[in-house]
Amino acid sequence: MVNKRFSLRNISLFGVVNTIILTCLAIITVYPVIYITAVSLSATSEVVQGNVTLFPKGFNLDAYAQVLNDDRVPRAYLNTIMYTALGTAINLLLTAVAAYPLARKNFFGRKFFLLAIIITMFLNPGIIPNYLIVSELGLLNSVWALVLPNAIWTFELLILKSFYENMSESLREAAVVDGASEYRILFQIVIPLSKPALASIGLFYFMGHWNSFFIPMIYLNDSVLYPLQVVLRDMLIFSENGSNPSLVDAAALAPQAMKNATIVLSMIPVLLIYPFAQKYFAKGVMLGSEKG
Amino acid sequence: MASAGTEMKPAAPRGGIGGRMVAAFQHMKRDRQLLILFIPCLLFYIIFRYGPLYGLIIAFKDYSVFTGIMESEWVGLKHFEKFFSSPDFWLLFKNTLLLGVYNLIFGFPFPIILAILLNEVRVRWFKRSVQTLSYLPSFLSVVIISSMIIDFLSPNQGIINQFIAALGFEKIYFLGEPSWFRTIYVSSDIWATVGYEAIIYMAAIAGINPSLYEAAKVDGAKRHHMIFRITIPAILPTIIIMFVLKTGSMLRIGYEKVLLLYSPMTYEVADVFSTYVYRKGLMESNYSYGAAVGLFEAVVAMILLLSSNYFSKRLGGSGLW
Numbered sequence: 001m002v003n004k005r006f007s008l009r010n011i012s013l014f015g016v017v018n019t020i021i022l023t024c025l026a027i028i029t030v031y032p033v034i035y036i037t038a039v040s041l042s043a044t045s046e047v048v049q050g051n052v053t054l055f056p057k058g059f060n061l062d063a064y065a066q067v068l069n070d071d072r073v074p075r076a077y078l079n080t081i082m083y084t085a086l087g088t089a090i091n092l093l094l095t096a097v098a099a100y101p102l103a104r105k106n107f108f109g110r111k112f113f114l115l116a117i118i119i120t121m122f123l124n125p126g127i128i129p130n131y132l133i134v135s136e137l138g139l140l141n142s143v144w145a146l147v148l149p150n151a152i153w154t155f156e157l158l159i160l161k162s163f164y165e166n167m168s169e170s171l172r173e174a175a176v177v178d179g180a181s182e183y184r185i186l187f188q189i190v191i192p193l194s195k196p197a198l199a200s201i202g203l204f205y206f207m208g209h210w211n212s213f214f215i216p217m218i219y220l221n222d223s224v225l226y227p228l229q230v231v232l233r234d235m236l237i238f239s240e241n242g243s244n245p246s247l248v249d250a251a252a253l254a255p256q257a258m259k260n261a262t263i264v265l266s267m268i269p270v271l272l273i274y275p276f277a278q279k280y281f282a283k284g285v286m287l288g289s290e291k292g
Numbered sequence: 293m294a295s296a297g298t299e300m301k302p303a304a305p306r307g308g309i310g311g312r313m314v315a316a317f318q319h320m321k322r323d324r325q326l327l328i329l330f331i332p333c334l335l336f337y338i339i340f341r342y343g344p345l346y347g348l349i350i351a352f353k354d355y356s357v358f359t360g361i362m363e364s365e366w367v368g369l370k371h372f373e374k375f376f377s378s379p380d381f382w383l384l385f386k387n388t389l390l391l392g393v394y395n396l397i398f399g400f401p402f403p404i405i406l407a408i409l410l411n412e413v414r415v416r417w418f419k420r421s422v423q424t425l426s427y428l429p430s431f432l433s434v435v436i437i438s439s440m441i442i443d444f445l446s447p448n449q450g451i452i453n454q455f456i457a458a459l460g461f462e463k464i465y466f467l468g469e470p471s472w473f474r475t476i477y478v479s480s481d482i483w484a485t486v487g488y489e490a491i492i493y494m495a496a497i498a499g500i501n502p503s504l505y506e507a508a509k510v511d512g513a514k515r516h517h518m519i520f521r522i523t524i525p526a527i528l529p530t531i532i533i534m535f536v537l538k539t540g541s542m543l544r545i546g547y548e549k550v551l552l553l554y555s556p557m558t559y560e561v562a563d564v565f566s567t568y569v570y571r572k573g574l575m576e577s578n579y580s581y582g583a584a585v586g587l588f589e590a591v592v593a594m595i596l597l598l599s600s601n602y603f604s605k606r607l608g609g610s611g612l613w
Contacts, residue, residue: 018412
C-alpha cells in the first residue's frame, strides 16, 4: 500500500456494513459460551429470575463445588480423559501404520485394498448391525467398545496416505540402501516427518473422542463407566423433561447452574487447545478437500 | 526393484494360473514387512466395517439374543413389509427428507457469504479474529450445543422467551411445538457449521489471481462489482461441487442432535430413520425390525451418495476420494 491515507474516502459504506455484520456474527458465535459460563458462576436465585445475561450475577463457585463434590462428574471426567487418551493413541498409531503400505505404489494388492477401504465410506449398515458386532465380540460395557469399532477413520487414513505419497522419496531410498527395514523407515523417518499431518488428524480424533456421546451411551450400561458427555446428557434430558418417570434420578433435580458448570468443565480443555489447534483444524479441512 | 508384481505382469513367468500364483507369492514375499504392517488395518476393516454387513442378515430373520445370528429363523421380507405398510414409514421418510432438504437449502449459502464477507475485510487482525471465532462451535459437542439450545429456548428463563415477553408477546414453548422443530434444527446447524464450512470457500477465494482485482480497480469497479463479477464466478466450480456433494450426504441427518432435542410432543416432525431405529430397534430390542429399517435407509443414502459422487467427478471435482 503506497498511499495509505486515512480519510473518509477510504471508509466505504460497504466496509462499514461488512464490519457490523461480521462483528454481529462473532458475537452470536461466542455469546452462548459466555452465557453458559455466566450462569454457572451465578446465584441460583438470579438464574431463576432470568437476570443473568452477560456477566455472572451474585458471583459464586457453589455450582462448581457441588459438581466436584458429587462423585459422578469427577469420575466421568477421568473416564473421558482415559478414553480420549487411549482412543486417540490407538487411532493415530493404527492410521499412521496402515497408511504406509497403502502409500507405496507397488504394495501387494494395493488397488484391491484401497477399493475395499473406500467402499466402506458408502456402506453404512446402521446402528443395529454395528451394535451386534460389538456385542458378539463381548466388548459391550468396556472401553474397547468405544475405541476399537472406530479405530481408523477412513477419511483420515486416506488423507495421511496422500500425505505420505507426497513425501520426498530420497530419504527412504537412502535408508533402503543402508539396509533399513520397513519398520525402521516407517517409525524413524516417515512418522517423524509427518508430524504436521498427524497433528491435524490427531486433532479430529481427539475431538471425536472427547465429544462423543452416542457411542458410549449405547455401548456402556454401567453408569460408573460413563464419560462426561453421557453424564451431561443425563443432566440435560432429565432436567428439561421430567416426563420420563422411570428414569428420574438425582439428575432430575440438577439446577441449571450445576449443569452449566459441568458444561464449562467439559469445555475447558477444548477451549485451551482451541487457539493453538485451529491452525491444524483449518489445515485438516483443507487436506481433506485437496486429497485427490 | 519391482521385479514381480501386478504391474509387472509380462515379466512374470507365463503359464496361466500357476504362473500368476508364483508371481503373486513372490510379490507377497517381497512385501512381507509391509503386509505385516498392514495386518491391523486389514483386521479392523474386516471385523468392524465388513463384519456388520454380515450382521445385516438379521433384517431377514427373527433375531433374538438367545438364538444368535446364525440360528435365528429366516422370515424373508416380513420386517420390510411390516415397515413399508406402517404409517411410520411415510412419516419418517417425510421427516428425514424435509430436514435434509431444508438443511441443505437454507444452510448452503451461509458459508459462501461468510467467506466472501471475510475476504472483503482489509484489516487483517479483524479478519483473523472473526474467522478463528467462527470455528469455535465445531469444537463443541452435540450435547453442549443441544444444551445451549434448550437453555436459550426455555419457556421459563430462556433468553429468547424473555425477549419475546419484554416485547409484550406471549412466550413460546419452542421445543414442545412441532411447527418450530425444523427451524430450530436447521438454524442451530447453520450456527454450528458455518465457520467450518467457510474454510473451503476461503481457500478457493485465496486461489483467485489478485491481478484480476487490480485490473478491475483500475477500470473503476466497485466492491460489489468485484464480488459478483470476479469472486463468485471464480469460486463457482467449488460451489457447484460442494452442492453436489452435500446433496449426496443430505440424508445423513445429525440424528444425535435430533435425539437430544426431540420429545414425544415433536415426534411427528422430528423422528427420522436413525432415531426410529434407535428407539424401536435398540431400546425396545426389536433388532431385526431395526436392522431392516436401517438397511432401507442405508440403501437410499448410498444411492444418493454414489450418484452425487458420480456427478461431482463429471463436473471435474474430486468426489469423496
